[in-house]
Amino acid sequence: MRWKFTHASVTGKGHTDRGEPGQDFCKAGTVRFSDAEFFIGIAADGAGSTTDGGRGAEIACSTCYAQILETLRSAGELARISDVDIRNWITASHEAIVIEALEHGKRVREYACTILGVVAGHDRTIYFQIGDGAIVAGTGPDYQTIFWPEQGEYANTTFFITDEQFLDRLHVHHDTSPDEVAIFTDGLQNLVLSFAKKTAHAGFFVPLFGALRNAPENGFSDFSAQLAGFLSRNDISARSDDDKTLILALRIDG
Amino acid sequence: MSDDTNTILPDQQPLGAVTFAENPEPRCPCLLLLDTSGSMAGQPIAELNEGIREFYNELQNDSLAIKRVEVALLSFGPVRIISEFNTAESFFDPQLVADGDTPMGEAILKGIDLIKTRKEQYRANGISFYRPWIFLITDGAPTDEWKHAAAMVREGESAKSFAFFAIGVHKADMKILSQISVRQPVKLQGLKFREFFQWLSNSMKSASRSNPGDRILLAPPLGWSEI
Numbered sequence: 001m002r003w004k005f006t007h008a009s010v011t012g013k014g015h016t017d018r019g020e021p022g023q024d025f026c027k028a029g030t031v032r033f034s035d036a037e038f039f040i041g042i043a044a045d046g047a048g049s050t051t052d053g054g055r056g057a058e059i060a061c062s063t064c065y066a067q068i069l070e071t072l073r074s075a076g077e078l079a080r081i082s083d084v085d086i087r088n089w090i091t092a093s094h095e096a097i098v099i100e101a102l103e104h105g106k107r108v109r110e111y112a113c114t115i116l117g118v119v120a121g122h123d124r125t126i127y128f129q130i131g132d133g134a135i136v137a138g139t140g141p142d143y144q145t146i147f148w149p150e151q152g153e154y155a156n157t158t159f160f161i162t163d164e165q166f167l168d169r170l171h172v173h174h175d176t177s178p179d180e181v182a183i184f185t186d187g188l189q190n191l192v193l194s195f196a197k198k199t200a201h202a203g204f205f206v207p208l209f210g211a212l213r214n215a216p217e218n219g220f221s222d223f224s225a226q227l228a229g230f231l232s233r234n235d236i237s238a239r240s241d242d243d244k245t246l247i248l249a250l251r252i253d254g
Numbered sequence: 255m256s257d258d259t260n261t262i263l264p265d266q267q268p269l270g271a272v273t274f275a276e277n278p279e280p281r282c283p284c285l286l287l288l289d290t291s292g293s294m295a296g297q298p299i300a301e302l303n304e305g306i307r308e309f310y311n312e313l314q315n316d317s318l319a320i321k322r323v324e325v326a327l328l329s330f331g332p333v334r335i336i337s338e339f340n341t342a343e344s345f346f347d348p349q350l351v352a353d354g355d356t357p358m359g360e361a362i363l364k365g366i367d368l369i370k371t372r373k374e375q376y377r378a379n380g381i382s383f384y385r386p387w388i389f390l391i392t393d394g395a396p397t398d399e400w401k402h403a404a405a406m407v408r409e410g411e412s413a414k415s416f417a418f419f420a421i422g423v424h425k426a427d428m429k430i431l432s433q434i435s436v437r438q439p440v441k442l443q444g445l446k447f448r449e450f451f452q453w454l455s456n457s458m459k460s461a462s463r464s465n466p467g468d469r470i471l472l473a474p475p476l477g478w479s480e481i
Contacts, residue, residue, distance in 0.1 A: 014465065047467025112467060132466050151466065153414070155280035155382040158466040186466050191274040195380040203273030211269060230269050239274065242465040 001122050003030050003039035005249035006212055008228035012187055014048075014241035023047070023054035023113075024185050024243035027061040031069060034076050039120040040068050041247040045133055045185040047112035047160060048242075052104075056097050056111030060161055063096040064089050068119055078124040078174075086128055086172050090115070094161050112160040116183050120249065125181070127173040130166060132158040132186040133245075134193060134200075137178035140209055141202035147171045148198060149189050158186070180209045180250045187242035188231075212248050279321040280382040282462040283339055283372055284454075287361050289392035289423075291331035294352035298393060298423060298445055305447030306348045312455035313342035319455070322462035326368055330361035339372045358392060359400035362434070366406055369416055384461055384470065386416040389454070390435070391442075395427035404434040411436040421450065441480040449478035 011022030023046030030039050044060045046053020067089040075081050093115065101108045114131030127135050132149035150169065151158050159169040182205060184192065192204040208227075215223040230236075231244045288302065306327070313319045320342050327336035327346070331354035337346045369386045376383045407418045420431040420439035431439035442450060453475060461470045 012465075014463070045467070048465050049467055049469035053467065151382060154385045156384055156464040156466055156468050156470060160467075190277050193277075194275040195277045195382070198380070201273070201275035204275070207269055207271040226269075230272075236274075241463070 001251055001253050002037045003120060003249050004212065004217075004252050005030065005039055005041065005247065006215070006224045006227055007041070007245070007247040008224050008231055009043075009245040010228050010231045010243065012240065012242040012244060013237045015243060017241075021054055022243045023050075023057060024187070024245040025054065025057035025061045026183075026245045026247055027065045028247045028249070029065075031072065033072055036077065036122055038072055038078075039118070039249045040065060041181070041183050041249055042115065042117045043133065043183050043185055043245045043247055044113045044115045044161075045131070045187070045243065045245070050110045050112050052101075052106065052111045053113050055100070056113040056162060059097050059100060059111070060093045060113055060115050063093040064115065064117060067092050068117075072119070078119065078121040078126060081119075081126060083172055086126065087167060087170065090128070090130070090161065090167065090170055094166055097162055108162050109160075112162045114158060114185070115161045116185070118181055118183055118247075118249070120177050120181060120251075123177055125175050125177045127175070129171045130159055130161050130169045132189065133184055134189055135181065135183050136192070136200040136205060137175075137181040138200075139179040140206040143180075143182075143200040143202055143205055145193065145198070145200050146173050146175075149186060149193070177251065180205070180248070182208075183247040185243065185245040187240050187244035188246060191236065191239055208248060209250055213250060278379070278381045279318075280384065280462075281341075281376060282319075282323045282384045282458060283326070283369065283386040284323060284458055285326045285328065285339075285365050285369060285386065285388045287358075287365050287388060287390040288327060288329045288336075288348075288350060289331060289356060289358070289394060290329040290350050290352050290354070291356040291394055291397075292353055293393055293425075294331075294423075296352075299350055299352040301445040301447045302391070303348055303350055305451040308448055309451035309455050310342050310345050312452065313458065314345065316455075316459050319459045319462050323458045324372075326372075328361060328365050328368065330357050331355055333357055333361045333364055335364075335368070339368070355397040356392065356394045357398040358390070358396035358434075359398045359403040362390065362400070362403035363406060366410060366416070384464070385414060387458075388416050388418045390418070390420045390431075391423065392420070392431070393423035393426050395430050400430070400434060407434055408436055440475050443478055443480050446478040450475075453478060
């Protein structure tokens with residue numbers, strides 16, 4: 001069994017129109033330890049009102065990814081990874097941001113970003129999240145949201161890994177491994193989740209996973225470029241001018 | 255639709271087959287508490303009516319604001335709900351008439367109540383929303399008990415339940431207004447209601463576009479205030 005994945009992150013029209021850089025970041029990959037393959041996917045969304053939210057997102061993703069690799073290397077299997085380990089990944093990511101903020105004489109909140117992550121093995125998968133955006137998992141067309149995007153009271157508020165009480169906002173879930181999993185930032189959530197019913201919109205995910213499943217094995221980079229093109233499509237940006245990040249992974253048996 | 259719809263994986267099911275979830279637009283509620291006491295009679299009330307009409311006009315000409323900004327109108331002297339929270343799609347001609355006294359305290363309490371009810375409706379329907387704005391516009395001083403209302407405004411501001419702004423016209427008692435509003439009240443220049451509502455619609459338009467993590471900032475009240 002192994003994992004096939006793709007990812008893309010595009011800058012929203014709301015940012016490009018003002019000449020600003022995008023503030024989403026993501027990191028995804030597979031790694032093999034003691035004959036088992038794991039998929040790791042992390043996405044982070046830097047807060048719009050900050051100066052360095054994009055940099056915060058980048059630090060959060062890279063630090064967390066490195067931490068996960070290290071834990072996997074010593075644990076060898078997901079069953080031996082506890083909530084304490086996951087809190088350590090998040091704390092290390094938080095601290096890496098604090099250190100950079102201090103070095104640059106900036107306030108930590110200028111690096112505010114959310115974080116969403118998946119570590120998937122053969123039979124078990126770990127999910128975690130702070131803030132909005134969501135993770136959707138299942139077997140098409142039957143998809144569930146793992147955590148509902150956590151918003152503050154208002155549409156423009158959420159929670160960040162840079163918050164002082166960041167561990168209080170950390171959601172963790174252990175489950176059996178899904179056939180397909182999607183991780184995305186808040187720029188996509190209104191298009192792919194149905195808020196009235198609190199469900200994932202299968203009409204979005206089924207064609208995407210189908211395309212990934214059929215994509216040629218050696219064409220991964222091409223597929224992610226095509227995914228980026230798709231995320232920049234006019235009918236998508238008309239409904240969401242925010243940055244959009246999407247990571248897709250599916251299991252291939254045999 | 256752009257061409258890349260079809261260039262992505264041409265030999266397979268095109269991603270053009272992707273459909274999107276339909277969700278209600280997030281709402282941006284704005285409540286206007288309007289003084290219609292006798293002293294507003296004549297030109298002031300005429301200019302206020304005209305300003306509100308322009309306000310709706312401006313919102314209607316903005317494709318996002320028309321779906322997201324919800325305006326409610328409440329007049330006092332006596333306290334009356336002129337219009338419940340509604341998007342600007344349903345244009346409302348206020349036709350305010352000035353008579354009566356200035357029950358500002360009652361109007362504020364009633365307004366806060368309207369906001370609370372509206373938020374409950376949003377939540378019950380899975381609609382996300384921005385922090386509501388309340389604008390109090392008066393040319394006088396309260397003729398009823400207002401201390402309790404002032405306490406409720408302070409409470410609402412500190413809980414971030416809403417943002418409360420007071421605009422004084424002509425001989426408005428700015429001293430009492432500053433005891434009611436946590437934010438510094440602003441004095442309207444002459445009868446520049448139109449300019450005020452122009453500024454307000456611009457502010458609502460930009461607020462209704464903000465994304466998670468954005469801070470909503472009001473533009474400085476230039477062009478209509480005595481500063």
